[in-house]
Amino acid sequence: QSVLTQPPSVSGAPGQRVTISCTGSSSNFGAGYEVHWYQQLPGTAPKLLIYANSNRPSGVPDRFSGSKSGTSASLAITGLQAEDEADYYCQSFDSSLSGSVFGGGTKLTVL
Amino acid sequence: QVQLVESGGGVVQPGTSLRLSCAASGFTFSTYSIHWVRQAPGKGLDWVAFISYDGSNRHFADSVKGRFTISRDNSKNTLYLQMNSLRAEDTAVYYCARESVPYGQWHNLDSWGQGTLVTVSS
Numbered sequence: 460q461s462v463l464t465q466p467p468s469v470s471g472a473p474g475q476r477v478t479i480s481c482t483g484s485s486s487n488f489g490a491g492y493e494v495h496w497y498q499q500l501p502g503t504a505p506k507l508l509i510y511a512n513s514n515r516p517s518g519v520p521d522r523f524s525g526s527k528s529g530t531s532a533s534l535a536i537t538g539l540q541a542e543d544e545a546d547y548y549c550q551s552f553d554s555s556l557s558g559s560v561f562g563g564g565t566k567l568t569v570l
Numbered sequence: 571q572v573q574l575v576e577s578g579g580g581v582v583q584p585g586t587s588l589r590l591s592c593a594a595s596g597f598t599f600s601t602y603s604i605h606w607v608r609q610a611p612g613k614g615l616d617w618v619a620f621i622s623y624d625g626s627n628r629h630f631a632d633s634v635k636g637r638f639t640i641s642r643d644n645s646k647n648t649l650y651l652q653m654n655s656l657r658a659e660d661t662a663v664y665y666c667a668r669e670s671v672p673y674g675q676w677h678n679l680d681s682w683g684q685g686t687l688v689t690v691s692s
Contacts, residue, residue, distance in 0.1 A: 461614070492676075493678075495678035495679070497615070497679075499615075504665055504682040504683065504684055504685055505607075505615060505665070505667075505679075505682055506682070507670070507678055507679060507680045510670065510677075510678040510680070511678065516680065546614075548614065548615050550615075550617075550678070550679075552676040556631075556632070557629055558617060558620065558629050558630070558631055559605065559617040559620065559676065560617060561607075561614060561615040561616065561617055562614070563614045564614035564615065
């Protein structure tokens with residue numbers, strides 16, 4: 460059971476918009492710690508997608524956006540493309556655990 | 571460019587030990603905190619351990635506390651993970667990952683290695 464809760468899977472057709480939720484608690488998001496998102500394509504290492512709640516690293520398309528409010532965060536992907544099919548993970552710091560925590564991951568399927 | 575290369579994985583029996591290494595290049599290693607993150611076959615990412623840029627601060631996941639130690643040799647640009655009393659549930663690909671902000675702690679991980687597979691099996 461992950462400290463951060465994500466839906467196991469989401470799906471959407473090309474061109475559509477999907478969102479992936481990440482629910483935390485008072486010891487991580489609720490305590491003000493930031494959320495980061497990673498994309499993991501099959502057979503590869505994770506790649507930073509969104510950092511500090513809503514910031515995109517250089518090279519990440521603006522189709523990807525992030526937000527955080529209270530004890531929840533979300534990743535939105537607009538204009539879905541086939542190459543977006545991957546696993547997505549949220550991450551934060553948890554003060555109760557004194558360590559980093561990941562969500563269980565969400566598999567995005569592009570129909 | 572930033573590069574992290576893990577090594578040391580392999581097949582070991584339960585109860586034995588293994589040491590992983592992570593060789594860094596392309597940045598000033600001594601100024602960045604580093605994490606170990608693992609991924610069991612077909613499963614999600616699981617944070618394992620953290621070491622601050624100067625080695626003064628170290629944290630571990632409860633699942634490995636007391637069995638794993640993390641260290642770094644800034645003169646060799648290398649990070650280590652000493653894994654003792656290995657269990658079947660430690661079977662995973664182990665990644666080292668660099669934080670994005672120099673001299674920081676608990677920031678996002680902007681660079682990852684390719685991972686090294688550890689299999690614990692009798």
